Amino acid sequence: MPWFSLHRTHTLSTTTGHVINFVKGEVTWVPDVAVPFAVAIGAVPTVPLDADLDPLPADPKPLVSLSPAEREEKYFEAFATIVNRGRRDDFLASGLPHIKKIEELTGMQVAASERDEMWQKYQDSK
Numbered sequence: 001m002p003w004f005s006l007h008r009t010h011t012l013s014t015t016t017g018h019v020i021n022f023v024k025g026e027v028t029w030v031p032d033v034a035v036p037f038a039v040a041i042g043a044v045p046t047v048p049l050d051a052d053l054d055p056l057p058a059d060p061k062p063l064v065s066l067s068p069a070e071r072e073e074k075y076f077e078a079f080a081t082i083v084n085r086g087r088r089d090d091f092l093a094s095g096l097p098h099i100k101k102i103e104e105l106t107g108m109q110v111a112a113s114e115r116d117e118m119w120q121k122y123q124d125s126k
Helices: 032-040 068-085 099-106 112-125
Strands: 003-005 010-013 019-022 027-029
Touching: 010 032, 019 027, 068 099, 068 112, 099 112
Parallel strands: none
Antiparallel strands: 003 027, 010 019
16 A cells, blocks of 8 residues: 655655655655555555455465375485486575575475574485
């Protein structure tokens, strides 16, 4: 909701301490407390202020629960891919696989403690 555009370049100083620089034709973020001031100078919201925005998706993905064996299999597949790729940015300085890379490959959330445990199991299996 708080994205506005203005038909001219203008610096808005509010009594709440906010200073907002509008550039003609560009969309600018406005804090909620400064919205009335932006509207008062003629700024136009990118989404109507009275629009009913639904923050949740209409069809949320169901949570899939994996068994420990299935999680371990996914980890091992991801580790094998990461090791075979051999990219430097797949690993941390400590030599552990980067959590974001594992999450990208497995599609599941990864905790550092679980990653460490699974990485040790993977290394022991080699």
